[in-house]
Amino acid sequence: xxxxxxxxxxxxxxxxxxxxxxxxxxxxxxxxxxxxxxxxxxxxxxxxxxxxxxxxxxxxxxxxxxxxxxxxxxxxxxxxxxxxxxxxxxxxxxxxxxxxxxxxxxxxxxxxxxxxxxxxxxxxxxxxxxxxxxxxxxxxxxxxxxxxxxxxxxxxxxxxxxxxxxxxxxxxxxxxxxxxxxxxxxxxxxxxxxxxxxxxxxxxxxxxxxxxxxxxxxxxxxxxxxxxxxxxxxxxxxxxxxxxxxxxxxxxxxxxxxxxxxxxxxxxxxxxxxxxxxxxxxxxxxxxxxxxxxxxxxxxxxxxxxxxxxxxxxxxxxxxxxxxxxxxxxxxxxxxxxxxxxxxxxxxxxxxxxxxxxxxxxxxxxxxxxxxxxxxxxxxxxxxx
Amino acid sequence: xxxxxxxxxxxxxxxxxxxxxxxxxxxxxxxxxxxxxxxxxxxxxxxxxxxxxxxxxxxxxxxxxxxxxxxxxxxxxxxxxxxxxxxxxxxxxxxxxxxxxxxxxxxxxxxxxxxxxxxxxxxxxxxxxxxxxxxxxxxxxxxxxxxxxxxxxxxxxxxxxxxxxxxxxxxxxxxxxxxxxxxxxxxxxxxxxxxxxxxxxxxxxxxxxxxxxxxxxxxxxxxxxxxxxxxxxxxxxxxxxxxxxxxxxxxxxxxxxxxxxxxxxxxxxxxxxxxxxxxxxxx
Amino acid sequence: xxxxxxxxxxxxxxxxxxxxxxxxxxxxxxxxxxxxxxxxxxxxxxxxxxxxxxxxxxxxxxxxxxxxxxxxxxxxxxxxxxxxxxxxxxxxxxxxxxxxxxxxxxxxxxxxxxxxxxxxxxxxxxxxxxxxxxxxxxxxxxxxxxxxxxxxxxxxxxxxxxxxxxxxxxxxxxxxxxxxxxxxxxxxxxxxxxxxxxxxxxxxxxxxxxxxxxxxxxxxxxxxxxxxxxxxxxxxxxxxxxxxxxxxxxxxxxxxxxxxxxxxxxxxxxx
Numbered sequence: 022x023x024x025x026x027x028x029x030x031x032x033x034x035x036x037x038x039x040x041x042x043x044x045x046x047x048x049x050x051x052x053x054x055x056x057x058x059x060x061x062x063x064x065x066x067x068x069x070x071x072x073x074x075x076x077x078x079x080x081x082x083x084x085x086x087x088x089x090x091x092x093x094x095x096x097x098x099x100x101x102x103x104x105x106x107x108x109x110x111x112x113x114x115x116x117x118x119x120x121x122x123x124x125x126x127x128x129x130x131x132x133x134x135x136x137x138x139x140x141x142x143x144x145x146x147x148x149x150x151x152x153x154x155x156x157x158x159x160x161x162x163x164x165x166x167x168x169x170x171x172x173x174x175x176x177x178x179x180x181x182x183x184x185x186x187x188x189x190x191x192x193x194x195x196x197x198x199x200x201x202x203x204x205x206x207x208x209x210x211x212x213x214x215x216x217x218x219x220x221x222x223x224x225x226x227x228x229x230x231x232x233x234x235x236x237x238x239x240x241x242x243x244x245x246x247x248x249x250x251x252x253x254x255x256x257x258x259x260x261x262x263x264x265x266x267x268x269x270x271x272x273x274x275x276x277x278x279x280x281x282x283x284x285x286x287x288x289x290x291x292x293x294x295x296x297x298x299x300x301x302x303x304x305x306x307x308x309x310x311x312x313x314x315x316x317x318x319x320x321x322x323x324x325x326x327x328x329x330x331x332x333x334x335x336x337x338x339x340x341x342x343x344x345x346x347x348x349x350x351x352x353x354x355x356x357x358x359x360x361x362x363x364x365x366x367x368x369x370x371x372x373x374x375x376x377x378x379x380x381x382x383x384x385x386x387x388x389x390x391x392x393x394x395x396x397x398x399x400x401x402x403x404x405x406x
Numbered sequence: 407x408x409x410x411x412x413x414x415x416x417x418x419x420x421x422x423x424x425x426x427x428x429x430x431x432x433x434x435x436x437x438x439x440x441x442x443x444x445x446x447x448x449x450x451x452x453x454x455x456x457x458x459x460x461x462x463x464x465x466x467x468x469x470x471x472x473x474x475x476x477x478x479x480x481x482x483x484x485x486x487x488x489x490x491x492x493x494x495x496x497x498x499x500x501x502x503x504x505x506x507x508x509x510x511x512x513x514x515x516x517x518x519x520x521x522x523x524x525x526x527x528x529x530x531x532x533x534x535x536x537x538x539x540x541x542x543x544x545x546x547x548x549x550x551x552x553x554x555x556x557x558x559x560x561x562x563x564x565x566x567x568x569x570x571x572x573x574x575x576x577x578x579x580x581x582x583x584x585x586x587x588x589x590x591x592x593x594x595x596x597x598x599x600x601x602x603x604x605x606x607x608x609x610x611x612x613x614x615x616x617x618x619x620x621x622x623x624x625x626x627x628x629x630x631x632x633x634x635x636x637x638x639x640x641x642x643x644x645x646x647x648x649x650x651x652x653x654x655x656x657x658x659x660x661x662x663x664x665x666x667x668x669x670x671x672x673x674x675x676x677x678x679x680x681x682x683x684x685x686x687x688x689x
Numbered sequence: 690x691x692x693x694x695x696x697x698x699x700x701x702x703x704x705x706x707x708x709x710x711x712x713x714x715x716x717x718x719x720x721x722x723x724x725x726x727x728x729x730x731x732x733x734x735x736x737x738x739x740x741x742x743x744x745x746x747x748x749x750x751x752x753x754x755x756x757x758x759x760x761x762x763x764x765x766x767x768x769x770x771x772x773x774x775x776x777x778x779x780x781x782x783x784x785x786x787x788x789x790x791x792x793x794x795x796x797x798x799x800x801x802x803x804x805x806x807x808x809x810x811x812x813x814x815x816x817x818x819x820x821x822x823x824x825x826x827x828x829x830x831x832x833x834x835x836x837x838x839x840x841x842x843x844x845x846x847x848x849x850x851x852x853x854x855x856x857x858x859x860x861x862x863x864x865x866x867x868x869x870x871x872x873x874x875x876x877x878x879x880x881x882x883x884x885x886x887x888x889x890x891x892x893x894x895x896x897x898x899x900x901x902x903x904x905x906x907x908x909x910x911x912x913x914x915x916x917x918x919x920x921x922x923x924x925x926x927x928x929x930x931x932x933x934x935x936x937x938x939x940x941x942x943x944x945x946x947x948x949x950x951x952x953x954x955x956x957x958x959x960x
Contacts, residue, residue, distance in 0.1 A: 084737070086911075091926065111738050114924045123646045126448055127803055129828040131911020148446055221546050227632055227647075268549050269632030272924065281530040281548065325911070392446040397648040398463075404643060405467045405635045409770065409871075416767035417779070419760040420842055424782045427839040431797035432789070434804065449800070485697060492694050507946050512701050514942035515708070518902065518919050519935035523704035563701065621790020624902065638792045645796055645907075655800070658793045669788055 085329035087112045088121060088135040090316070091272050092291055095349035102336050108329045116271025117228035118391060125150045125321055132321050133330035137183060139174035139315045140386035146177045152320040153180045158331040161338040163358070171315035171355035174385075183317035184338060187352040189289035190375060190383060191231050191312035196283040198301040208239040208307035212262060214284065220265040224273045224285035229400035230390050231286050231312060232259070232269075238309040245387035252399050259403045269404060277302065293351030293372045304372045310382035315355065432662075438655035447649025457656035464657060467640040468664070470626075474551065474636070475619040478558040479566075479612050485559060486566035486611065491600075493567075494574035495582070506571065513564040521557050521628045528553050528629070549631030557625040562618065566611040573607020574600070609676040613669065620665050637661050705939065712932035729933035739934060742918035746899050749830065749914060753837040754894035761845025762887055765853060766879075768846070786843035795907035798836050802828060802908065828910025836908050837901060841894035848893070852886030853879075892949065 085108050087094075099110040115121050118141045124130050126148070137145060145151040156162060162184050164172065175183035195205050195214075199222070205214065212235075215223040225232045234244040236255035246252065267282045276282040277295055287295075292304035318334045320327070336342055340358040347354055347363060353373045354360070360368060367373065390396050442452040461468075493505055512520065526532050528547040538544045547553055577600065585595040623638025637657065644654030712730070716723025733739050768779060806826045817823035856879070864874040902916035909917055915938070922931045 091924070109737055112925065113921045114926075116924075117647065119647045119649065123447065123649045126446075126649060127799060128806065129910035144446055229647075263633065266633060267546075267631065272926075275926075276529075279530050394443055394650070397447075397650065401640070401643055401648045401650075402463050404632065405464050405640055413767045413770055416763040417771070417775075420764035420846070421779070423760065423835075423839060423842060424786065427798065427835050428782060428786055428789075428794075431794070431801040432785075434801040435793070435797040438800065449804075488690065488693055489697050492690055496690065503950060507943075507950060508698065509701070511939065511943050511946060512705055514896070514900070514946075515705060515935050515939045516900065516902070516916055516919050518916065518923060519708055519931060520704055522923060522931070523707045526707065527704060560700070560704065563697075617788055617790070621792045621903070623792055638790070641792055641796060645799075651800060654796070658796060662789055662793055665788060665790065 081106055081108050081328040081332045082326045083107060084109050084111055085326055085333045086131055086133045087333065088115060088124075088130070088132045090114065090136060091116070092274060092294060093136070093350055093352075095346055098337075098342055098345055098349075101342075102333065106329075106332055106336075108326075108332065110333065114272075116226065117230075119229065119397070122150075122391065130321065131325055133324040133326045134333050135319055135321055136186060136316050137319050138386060139171075139317070140388045141391050142174055142183050142317065142319070143177050143388045144391050145319070146180075146182060150322055151182050152322050152324065153182055154184065154320065155331070156181060159184060159335045159338060161335050161340070163356075166357045168355035168357075174315065175317045175319075183319035184334065185355050186316045186318050186337065187290075187347070187350075187354045188313070188315035189352045190306060190380070191234070191286065191288055191314065192292070192304055192306040193235070194277065194285055194287035194292045194295055194302050194304050196277070196280075196299070196302050199283045205303075205305050206308050208235055208309050208311070211235065211284070211286075211305075211307065212239050212258060215262050216265045219284050222267050222281075222283040223262075223265065224268045224270060224276060224282050225259075225262075225266060226271045226273075226286050227269050227404070228271050229396050230386055232403075233396055233399055234312060235286050235307070238307055238311060241309055244310060244312055244384045245390050247389055247393045247395055249395060252395055256399045256403060259399075260406045263403065263406055288352075289372060290350045290352035293370065296372060297351070306375055306379040306383070308379075308382070310384060313380065313383035313385050315385075316352075435655045435658050438652055439659045441652040441655070443650040443652050447651070449651040449655075452652070457653045458660070460653060461656060461660055464637070464640045467635045467637050468660075470551075470634060471620060471622075471636045471638075472664075474555060474558065474634075475616055475622075478555055478562070478619050479616045481555065481559050482562050482566040482615055483608065483612060486563055487570055487608070490567050490570035490574055490607075494571050494577070495579070495600075509564050509567050517561050517624060518628070520560065521625055524553070524557055524560065524629055528556065548629065549633050551630070551634055553629040554626050554634050557629040558619060558622070561625060562615045565618070566615050569610040569614070570604060570607040573604045573610075577603055605676070609673075613672060613676075616672070617665065617669065620661070620668075708932050709936045709939070711929050712936045714929040714932075717928055729929040730937070733930050733933045733937070736930070738913065739915075739918060739930075742913045742915045745830075745833075745912050746915040749833045749837060749905075750895045750898035753834045753841055753898045754891050756834070757838045757841035757845050757894045758887060758891040761842040761890065762849050762883075764842075765846045765849035766875075768850065769853060783843045783846055786840060787847070791840070791901070791903040792907075794836065794839070795904040798832065798904070799828070799907040802832055828908055829912045832908040832910065833905060833912060833914070836904050837898040840904075841897055844893055844897070845887075845890040848890040849883060849886050852883045856882050 087110055089112055091114050093114075094112065099112075103109045115124075118138050121135060121137065122141065122144070125132075125135075125145070137151075142151070167185050168188075171188045172185040175181060175185060193205075193208075193211050195211075197205075199219070200214075201218075203210075203214070203218075205211070211223075225235065230244075233252070233255050236258045237246050237251060238244055239258065240251070240254055242248075242251040242255070246255075268276060270276075273282065273285040273287065274291055274295065277285055278299065287304065289304070292302070295302040296304065318337060320330045320334070324330050337346065338356075340356060340362060343354055343356060343359045344362040347359060347367070351373060438449050439457055440453050440455070442450045442454060442456075444450045489509070493502055493509075497505060525548060528534070530548075534544050534547055581599055581603075582595055585599050586592070590598070621638050622636055623642050626634045626636045626639055627642075641654055641657055641661070644650050644657060648654075711722065713725050713727065714722055714729070715726035764779070768776065771779070806828075810823075810825050813825060814823040860878050860882075861874055864878045865871070869877070900916060901914075902920060905914045905917055906920070913921075915934070919931055919934060922928075922934075
């Protein structure tokens with residue numbers, strides 16, 4: 022494999038990352054000093070060796086069942102996987118971690134690979150729903166290349182249960198063609214405009230973490246709050262806003278594209294995809310804060326096609342493949358090797374890599390939000406209202 | 407073989423099946439409704455009435471269902487009856503079968519796909535843009551109770567037409583002739599002869615549609631955009647998102663009770679009207 | 690009135706027309722026509738998962754309908770000679786089976802079975818000689834057939850009972866007066882008379898199971914039926930492949946219905 026001395030030490034990397042996030046250094050400096058902006062030469066020549074390897078094995082069966090999120094995967098990559106291994110990818114899509122958990126709790130899902138978000142993994146471990154990963158079967162996973170902030174949640178009590186796939190932020194997307202020049206910058210703006218000019222044109226997620234979080238942020242509370250009083254305020258706001266909403270759904274792209282909706286709570290990659298095709302749609306990270314998250318690839322307990330599961334995970338972590346995924350879905354990945362392969366326009370894209378001052382107030386989701394009955398009830402009551 | 411043994415033997419498979427797949431699951435739901443939500447969701451055995459006391463939080467879902475189900479049934483009836491009348495009484499015998507098949511066939515396309523077509527038709531690029539072009543304003547039709555109503559009527563129309571048709575078809579046409587011959591104007595004939603005699607079919611159709619509507623969750627979910635919540639949606643949410651199995655069971659029990667009451671009352675009421683058939687005669 | 694009827698048929702068929710129209714879309718969007726092409730039909734037919742879902746639906750529908758028809762008919766016949774409490778219980782069960790919404794049955798079955806499996810599976814693992822290879826109960830074909838069969842059976846009983854009630858009793862009496870065995874009477878007198886009802890009930894049970902989404906959604910476990918496949922396709926982002934599937938199912942049903950109708954016409958002038 023490649024010589025480790027080419028890369029900076031992990032401590033220095035974290036120090037530089039902290040400086041970058043605080044705003045002490047520019048993005049360009051950060052990229053340069055950590056090696057993320059390194060010429061592709063060294064890494065590019067190392068990759069063909071990796072590519073010949075593990076994921077192109079045959080005899081893993083004829084299928085792999087994947088549970089993932091909307092607009093998350095390039096179908097072309099799955100076709101290539103199927104062509105190389107003979108295993109076709111059967112993907113089902115979910116709108117929230119709660120849905121995935123509910124299915125896993127009920128059992129018998131038949132999933133081989135699923136994509137949990139950082140804060141859910143400890144709960145999956147507690148409930149014994151997730152399989153510890155045998156990293157020797159995922160040679161494409163090089164721990165040192167991954168930003169530990171985004172890779173760490175996959176390890177619980179020293180055991181690796183999930184490998185980092187990508188990270189992102191939660192903000193909102195707004196179609197500026199209809200804002201009449203009004204500057205949208207905060208979550209308060211989001212809710213104010215929803216109930217006024219954009220009445221009937223706004224969407225929120227069918228997902229308690231982001232929707233309740235968005236309401237909480239507009240009051241300045243924590244995105245992850247489970248405090249009953251703060252939740253009560255959030256619930257009041259949500260129920261007030263409900264008649265002005267266009268829809269409550271985590272699959273918001275079609276309505277944004279068709280022009281039925283003008284604004285929606287949004288994730289990084291969707292914002293990028295929308296902005297690419299409709300430049301008037303811009304991504305706003307609320308000044309009060311929002312969510313910083315990372316998604317993982319994991320294997321549920323009792324996966325029927327274990328070989329295929331490992332093969333798929335290994336394939337998706339191959340930097341060459343991962344890079345193509347990034348170009349498709351627009352979410353940043355925590356893998357330095359992939360960043361080295363990406364064109365500079367992508368690395369400089371403000372949606373994918375927001376400015377430091379916008380990243381600082383963001384919070385990672387907290388495990389407790391997944392299990393807290395109070396939050397689940399607020400969301401359910403909001404939807405029932 | 408003695409007849410009683412044979413009878414028992416014949417009844418056994420059906421009885422066992424009903425017991426295992428109907429009685430037991432309903433008992434489980436009933437028991438669970440007194441339980442509590444587990445720490446990460448699910449069910450924890452307990453004996454508490456809290457879930458039932460909490461039913462009020464889903465009042466809007468019950469209200470939506472109890473309003474849109476009868477309205478949908480009635481709308482379906484009003485649209486279906488003239489069609490059934492035409493097919494049974496006015497249509498050419500040669501065309502009748504074909505027309506009847508054409509009514510039933512849409513029922514065979516997945517309700518999911520048919521509802522999806524309505525998402526397009528009622529969405530910004532469908533009817534509203536047409537209305538806009540005609541200068542009639544740009545109403546928002548999708549994700550409203552109206553959209554859900556359209557979806558309901560569209561989905562259940564064939565189900566309503568069929569029993570009414572069967573009932574009208576059995577009508578002795580000579581009665582209609584006789585009524586006319588005796589000097590009654592057509593509208594009187596209809597009101598005093600046709601309508602009463604078709605009541606069994608009307609009652610059957612309405613009940614079928616109403617029962618199905620009370621449990622509906624797909625159409626509100628697709629055409630209501632998550633904003634129009636039926637009891638069915640509340641149930642799906644409680645089991646597949648909030649994961650509160652105990653409370654979800656209570657909602658399910660409440661729904662079954664509501665239906666038992668409304669359907670039994672409905673059947674008593676229509677029995678006086680329709681001259682009581684106490685089983686659902688579909689053929 | 691004719692105008693009204695035309696309007697209703699238009700209402701019924703315009704959405705279907707749109708579905709069929711977009712199934713021929715050369716572009717990828719399900720809502721923007723970009724040329725004509727048969728590619729989506731090809732894609733749907735060569736898609737392993739679609740074909741498997743179709744096969745699963747077919748198998749489940751066939752099995753549940755057959756079982757429901759056989760057991761239901763047996764029950765309907767037996768109920769003729771049953772009075773009192775047993776009769777009341779059965780009537781109540783049938784009533785409940787039809788009246789309880791599908792979603793409640795689906796959910797109740799799901800949690801009942803999951804609870805059962807959680808209890809039985811560890812036992813199986815414990816008592817099985819080879820601990821690793823213990824059979825484990827799970828949701829799947831079995832639960833699908835069992836859940837669908839329940840509702841279908843109730844339907845069958847209702848329909849066949851109505852048919853029996855409308856039978857000409859004198860023929861049965863005549864047959865036994867003439868010395869035929871009960872089975873002989875059944876085979877040669879009763880059965881032919883109620884057969885159209887049995888057939889109709891079977892078709893109805895088959896249709897119900899094949900098209901069912903609500904119950905299958907909850908109890909299918911790792912199996913996929915065609916409606917479940919369509920649902921998850923719609924969530925994935927609708928491509929005209931879904932339209933192609935819908936159009937094909939529609940065409941097949943149309944053919945089936947017309948065929949069934951012409952066969953029934955020939956068998957019995959008045960069904």
